[in-house]
Structures are given as structure tokens and as C-alpha cells.
Amino acid sequence: MKILAINGSERSRGSTWLAAQEVASHAELRGCRTDVINLAEKRVLACDCGACNSRPDPCPVDDSVGEVVAAMIEADAVVFAAPVHGFGLSSLMQTFIERAGVGHLRFTRPLTNTIGAAIVVGRRYGHLDVHAQLLHNLLLNRFILVGSGFPVTIHSGGEQGILSDTEGMDALRRTVDRIIDVGTALIESGTRLPRPEEVERRIGRTG
Known part of the structure; x- marks a missing residue:
């Protein structure tokens, strides 16, 4: 299976990047294909058209959001990794999930039944609020959520950064194991889950 980690930090090589790299490294040890996308290295623009909720077609803004969405659709599992900024979600990740959701995903919900999880990195406060927001976004897009039993909230303030938070890093690895399991x-079971268009028909959104 293929696991995609999306690093939503404005710093493409900071603590959140290290967490995303650990997702990839642990998954590769178990034989998975992986990729890490750093949003800081992409072009993610805010939309100012004012018609996002009413337009019937994908967002026309010329940036990298469509490219990242395509990578998400290709993956079997997507892990959002984001830092806490000002007690909330980083502005880059916030812009991305808004643009991806309203501009690309809401038309056919193509990520239905993709496995999803969230990782939050910060110094001390706001982890659970940001984690909840990311989980809500995954639920909105009909991901299958998995976890290790504890939210993956990693503290970055120790002498070794996120590596000092042994409990948080253990939760990260156990969550990756759950995704793979x-x-x-x-x-292997060959279970066929409902396709996005079948879900849409069942809830009366398409003919």
C-alpha cells in the first residue's frame, strides 16, 4: 500500500517535517511505498473569488493544490501532519484544507474510504484543538480514521526536539502500524467498500 504524509508547516525542514519523515520511515520498514509532500515547497494560494460554495466545477486558481489532491487520491492512506501556530492550525495547512475541500473534493468526494490520520506538533498548548480540527476535516471527506488509542500530539520543546517526546513518537509509530494493519x-480480504458515487446516490446528492 502507499502512504502519503502531508507536512503543513511553513518550515519545510522543521519539527513537523521530522514527524512526517518518521511516518515514511516506519511505513517503509513494513514494506509500504511512501511519499512526503511539504506544502511550504508548493504554491498554495488563498482563493478570493467569493463563489467557492456555489461554483459547480473545480477551483480555477493556478497553484499546486490540484496536484496535491491528485496525490492524495492516488494514495491508500493520507496522514496530515501540522504544527500548532498561535493556539491553532498553521495558516498554510488551513489554506490548503479549505482550498482542497471546497475547490476540489466536495464535487465527488474522491477520498471516500481512504485511510486517514492526523499528527500535531507543537511546544506546549493547543495540540488537541488542532488535532480535532484535522480529524473533522478527514471525516468531512469520508476518510476511514484509524488511531493507536491516543491522539498523535507531539511536543517539540525538549533538548532533542520531537525526539524528546518518546510517548508522542511511540503513538506516531503505533498509528502508522494501525494504518498498515x-x-x-x-x-487482502478483497472487501469492496462503497464507491464515492454510490455514497452520493445513497444520500441523494446525485442521480
């Missing part, structure tokens, strides 16, 4: 079971 659930994904592998679905693939």
Missing part, C-alpha cells in the same frame, strides 16, 4: 486487511 487496517489497509492490508482490506486489500
